[in-house]
Amino acid sequence: MTASLDGAVADPERFATVFDAHYEEIRRYIGRRLDLDVAEDLAAETFLVAFRRRHSFDASRGGVRPWLYGIATRLVGRHRRAEVRRYRALARSGPPQDDDGHDQRIVERVSAGVTVRGLSAALAGLSRGERDVVLLVAYGGLTYDEVAAALGVANGTVASRLSRARTKLRDSLGVEL
Amino acid sequence: MREFQLVDDVMPDVPPADHARVLAVRAEVLGGTRRRRRTSVWPRVTLAAAAVTGVLAAGAVVVPRLGGDRTGTVSPSTTATAVATTSSPTASSPEEALATAADRLAAQPPGTGAWWRREAIRTRRAWTKADPPFTVEHRLTEVVWIDRQGRRRSEQGRVSSSLPTAADRRAWKKAGSPKLCGDHDDCQIGKVFFMPMRLKQATLPEEAGALKALLLRQRPKDRVDKDEEWLWAAARWILLDSAATPRARAAVYRMLAGLPGADVVGRAHDTEGRTGIALEHGNAFIRQQLVIDPTSGDLLAVQTVVSGDVLDAYAVRRLGWTDERPPEATD
Numbered sequence: 052m053t054a055s056l057d058g059a060v061a062d063p064e065r066f067a068t069v070f071d072a073h074y075e076e077i078r079r080y081i082g083r084r085l086d087l088d089v090a091e092d093l094a095a096e097t098f099l100v101a102f103r104r105r106h107s108f109d110a111s112r113g114g115v116r117p118w119l120y121g122i123a124t125r126l127v128g129r130h131r132r133a134e135v136r137r138y139r140a141l142a143r144s145g146p147p148q149d150d151d152g153h154d155q156r157i158v159e160r161v162s163a164g165v166t167v168r169g170l171s172a173a174l175a176g177l178s179r180g181e182r183d184v185v186l187l188v189a190y191g192g193l194t195y196d197e198v199a200a201a202l203g204v205a206n207g208t209v210a211s212r213l214s215r216a217r218t219k220l221r222d223s224l225g226v227e228l
Numbered sequence: 229m230r231e232f233q234l235v236d237d238v239m240p241d242v243p244p245a246d247h248a249r250v251l252a253v254r255a256e257v258l259g260g261t262r263r264r265r266r267t268s269v270w271p272r273v274t275l276a277a278a279a280v281t282g283v284l285a286a287g288a289v290v291v292p293r294l295g296g297d298r299t300g301t302v303s304p305s306t307t308a309t310a311v312a313t314t315s316s317p318t319a320s321s322p323e324e325a326l327a328t329a330a331d332r333l334a335a336q337p338p339g340t341g342a343w344w345r346r347e348a349i350r351t352r353r354a355w356t357k358a359d360p361p362f363t364v365e366h367r368l369t370e371v372v373w374i375d376r377q378g379r380r381r382s383e384q385g386r387v388s389s390s391l392p393t394a395a396d397r398r399a400w401k402k403a404g405s406p407k408l409c410g411d412h413d414d415c416q417i418g419k420v421f422f423m424p425m426r427l428k429q430a431t432l433p434e435e436a437g438a439l440k441a442l443l444l445r446q447r448p449k450d451r452v453d454k455d456e457e458w459l460w461a462a463a464r465w466i467l468l469d470s471a472a473t474p475r476a477r478a479a480v481y482r483m484l485a486g487l488p489g490a491d492v493v494g495r496a497h498d499t500e501g502r503t504g505i506a507l508e509h510g511n512a513f514i515r516q517q518l519v520i521d522p523t524s525g526d527l528l529a530v531q532t533v534v535s536g537d538v539l540d541a542y543a544v545r546r547l548g549w550t551d552e553r554p555p556e557a558t559d
Contacts, residue, residue, distance in 0.1 A: 189236045
């Protein structure tokens with residue numbers, strides 16, 4: 052489906068299909084990196100930028116998804132301090148055990164011994180470039196080639212950033228990701 | 229395991245998008261216009277959704293499900309919200325009818341019982357990613373319980389899904405008749421999600437001016453919503469998800485009616501076919517509506533309307549204090 056939308060990008064009529072197919076996932080990607088209010092705005096901005104630049108979209112340099120993720124990632128980059136603050140806040144507090152008497156059962160997501168707190172602290176310790184490649188792979192499910200296309204960097208750069216990030220995350224969390 | 233899947237699994241997720249906001253963004257994008265910030269007519273609508281499941285500073289909440297599929301099979305209203313009648317009180321204008329309804333609501337007794345219970349039918353229309361895309365309408369029953377100490381529980385029924393128009397049914401068939409959200413358990417409505425915001429609950433003033441002042445003091449400092457947008461969002465939360473007294477609820481109506489851009493429409497329908505007065509605001513494209521029973525002042529529905537179609541709604545079936553108790557929370 053992604054490939055079939057490549058030709059829809061330049062056509063204003065068919066751009067709606069691109070929006071319908073990818074808005075939710077771009078919003079979710081940004082919303083997992085920044086506060087939701089900001090993410091809502093940046094998701095909209097991502098598609099406005101894409102719409103304005105639709106004529107310069109080059110399918111041969113990657114598909115629609117990497118292109119959109121690339122725009123979104125650059126917009127997130129303008130808020131990198133806010134993103135790091137968010138990770139640090141999560142690392143400090145984590146999910147609360149109780150919430151002012153709300154007796155809902157609260158669950159801290161734990162998988163393979165990795166907690167929100169630990170992982171947030173580890174993500175805060177990555178450089179911007181390292182975090183971008185990790186989260187494009189983790190949240191966007193992009194391949195290395197697609198990450199390279201999204202960020203406009205060489206495949207080797209993606210590989211070296213991921214390698215460094217993996218080492219830092221392993222040292223911080225004590226498990227291999 | 230996919231590379232870095234642990235990051236995806238562990239890190240908090242985001243709640244589903246507000247469909248009205250998606251529509252507004254879509255219209256702006258396809259119009260190629262620069263988007264004004266905070267154009268949603270239900271600003272931070274997810275705040276209210278989160279409040280239903282217990283607002284958390286960070287974390288996840290398990291929402292227990294109602295036993296069986298009770299959507300559309302709940303018992304009729306027996307407490308505060310009676311089934312609306314189409315008869316309206318004698319009033320020379322919609323504004324006067326709303327004022328009368330607010331007076332009638334304020335005159336209701338605060339109610340007795342250990343738990344406050346709000347039961348609503350939630351309806352939400354959503355696009356699918358099929359080509360061509362089609363719209364699916366999801367519907368579920370949602371019950372919120374709050375006790376006298378402010379402890380909160382919520383339940384959700386199973387989601388039922390349908391295709392609202394013949395065009396949607398054709399597109400769905402063309403897409404291979406895929407299973408709809410309500411056909412399986414992996415349905416996003418009601419799933420656990422992350423919500424980083426919270427609204428402090430306080431004893432609410434029962435006079436419109438004092439209520440407005442309190443809400444503006446509680447407005448989060450890091451938001452850039454206009455005052456009116458914040459007040460509409462907070463009002464929605466108070467009406468749907470807090471055990472506010474009838475007098476405080478009436479104050480909410482009066483406060484909203486006095487805000488710039490608010491309109492009162494004499495006759496509007498909710499998703500359950502009931503008729504009431506609509507207190508609304510928004511723009512030519514999207515309107516948010518409170519539908520109010522003119523004879524009692526009770527809230528019938530909170531809904532988002534786009535070009536005459538209701539896209540997202542909470543139709544209130546019951547609301548008020550009760551001697552009933554919520555079911556015990558289960559895993």
